[in-house]
Amino acid sequence: MSEPAGPEGAAERILVVEDLPAQAELARLFLAGLGYDVRVAGTAGAALTVAREWLPDGLLLDIELPDYNGLELLGRLKQEGSDAVVVVVTASASMELAKQAIRAGAEDFVVKPYNKDRLSVTLRNALQRRALTRSREALETQLTRAETRLLDAEAKLGRKGFVGFIGASDQMRAIYDIIQSVARSKASVFITGESGTGKELAAEALHKSSQRAGGPFVALNCGAIPRDLLESEVFGHIKGAFTGATADRPGAASLADGGTLFLDEIGEMPLDMQVKLLRFVQTGTFSPVGSSKVTKVDVRFVCATNRDPMLEVQAGRFREDLYYRLYVVPVELPPLRDRGDDVLLIARHFLTQFAREEHRRFRGFSPEAERMLMDYPWPGNVRQLQNVVRNIVVLHDGDLVAPGMIPPPVNRPYPAEPRVVAALPPAVVHPAAPEPVLAEAATSHGVPEILMPPLESLAEPLQAALNPARPITSEIEIMPLAEMERRLVLAALARTDGDIPRAAALLEINPSTVYRKVSAWRKDGMMPA
Amino acid sequence: MPTDPPVFAAHLADDLSPEDIIQVLTLLRGDIENLVTALESAARAGDAKGFRAAAHGLAGAAGSVAAEPLEQVSRRAMTNLDPDAPLVATAGEIRAIADETLRQIAGVLAGGVPPAAT
Secondary structure, three states, X not given: OOOOEOOOOOEOEEEEEOOOHHHHHHHHHHHHHOOOEXXXXXXXXXXXXXXXXXXXXXXXXXXOOOOOOHHHHHHHHHHOOOOOEEEEEEOXXXXXXXXXXXXXXXXXXXXXXXXXXXXXXXXXXXXXXXXXXXXXXHHHHHHHHHHHHHHHHHHHHOOOEEOOEEOOOHHHHHHHHHHHXXXXXXOOEEEEOOOOOOHHHHHHHHHHHOOOOOOOEEEEEHHHOOHHHHHHHHHOEOOOOOOOOOOOEOOHHHHOOOOEEEEEOHHHOOHHHHHHHHHHHHHOEXXXXXXXXXXXXXXXXXXXXXXXXXXXXXXXXXXHHHHHHHOOEEEEOOOHHHOOOHHHXXXXXHHHHHHHHHOXXXXXXXXXXXXXXHHOOOOOHHHHHHHHHHHHHHHOOOOEEOHHHOOOOXXXXXXXXXXXXXXXXXXXXXXOOOHHHHHHHHHOOOOOOOOOOOHHHOOHHHHHHHOOOOOOOOOOOOOOXXXXXXXXXXXXXXXXXXXXXXXXXXXXXXXXXXXXXXXXXXXXXXXXX | OOOOOOOOOOOHHHHOOXXXXXXXXXXXXXXXXXXXXXXXXXXXXXXXXXXXXXXXXXXXHHHHOOOHHHXXXXXXXXXXXXXXXXXXXXXXHHHHHXXXXXXXXXXXXXXXXXXXXX
């Protein structure tokens, strides 16, 4: 018989917990004969003491003990973190008792009388299961360490992402470094960047990397809230403060207490509201609408805009004092066209994600398709790339994305000449990067920027308005929005040879909406029957 | 009560040396005596919980040496205790059988360890 030995080669230790001397001696003799190192305790209290000091590999535990129940002892041992295996010994063959023992953490149980072989098999199996568990845990620990080392190495050699961001370009690594550096501070952060570059993602990354990560992250889009409601949204209101204020309601400032308040599109905030925000930023206090009671909160401010904040100050649309209060640490997110191979990293990430969601087989892009993605300037940035990949996955399937699957305008040659932006209001012009403004001009009409109708079916000015990849002039044909919608739906139908579900997929609307519109146009004579 | 020859400890010879068996039986004699005394005390005091605990110990002790009559009567007392049955009467029954088991153990200790069962 081979001697039971632990990992270090020493005999495994078994503590016999039994109050009857003959039973204890019988177990001791059996176990010693099997090669175990054995000690005996006659009470639960004595067993607890021995277990703490001697650290046995296993316990042979009687249930009926003079001081307290063996199951209670088992519970205490497990509570103290003992990983000794416990085999319960009982004179009763009750299944209920066995279930109780297993529930309490016992590995197995034996019923008296037992012989040496029975005890040997039960104990050996229990100890082997423990050894396997330990091996698995050791492997998991090694794996975790290896993963940590790999992540560290990636960080040093050039990481591919950071708290939700995908990207390994120099520009993005610089952003990750800034976010990590300022995360520990309470300094206000001002994030700028074109639409779709991930300003809210950056704000969240900042929050998650900070010591406030356990607190709330509250995002408020100042541009999406009517002017009259903005103060209430930020500071809350009390019941009766205005018509419709039927109850007290906390604002974003209260909700973000202990965490981060992200004010997106802060350039859209009216000047009178900017005064109140300045006071809040300076003192950390505010009064809910309708209340004179001052509330103090602990909030870190992160703001974002797709405009140039200094130009806004110069134009008188943004208070200079507020600018200097908030513009403490600027983070300027680069447009996707400046991020090199990040385009492919992000495209592959979305492809994997969407293929899984849509049950498609896609594993990657063909080299030609990758070339097209790299050649396109992505005026709508990551959001536009996301839409393009979603479109591909919804409408196609295969192992690789082929060039033919890539929708317009990404599949068209991109003109090298610079685009004209003079016709756009100065407030939305980013001096260094005009492209997103064009994308916004298109999307503001409800037109997905990636899904352009056949150019030959539309008037040239309209083509220009809809196609951010083409020059735009001030001579855009203005037409009723409903007419533009009709033209777009008809163009989608023409592209899909009248296939309504596919046209609806291109337009990212429900097919029933297309059916309804087509029926109405036919009825009104706006479309041939 | 007449019983079969003391074969109850024979199976121990498969696993233990004669000296070890003597040691176990010597201890067992004391255990049985103590447990029966505790059982009788509990019966006299009307302590059903103490009675059941002592019967539980006796069942295990008797079972370990295959003393079947004592094991069976102890198990019955431990698992099917009739709340209306007089504990003292049950204790008396167990005492009689335990005394017989103790005599058998004494016989083994005096006359030598039985041969191995296998």
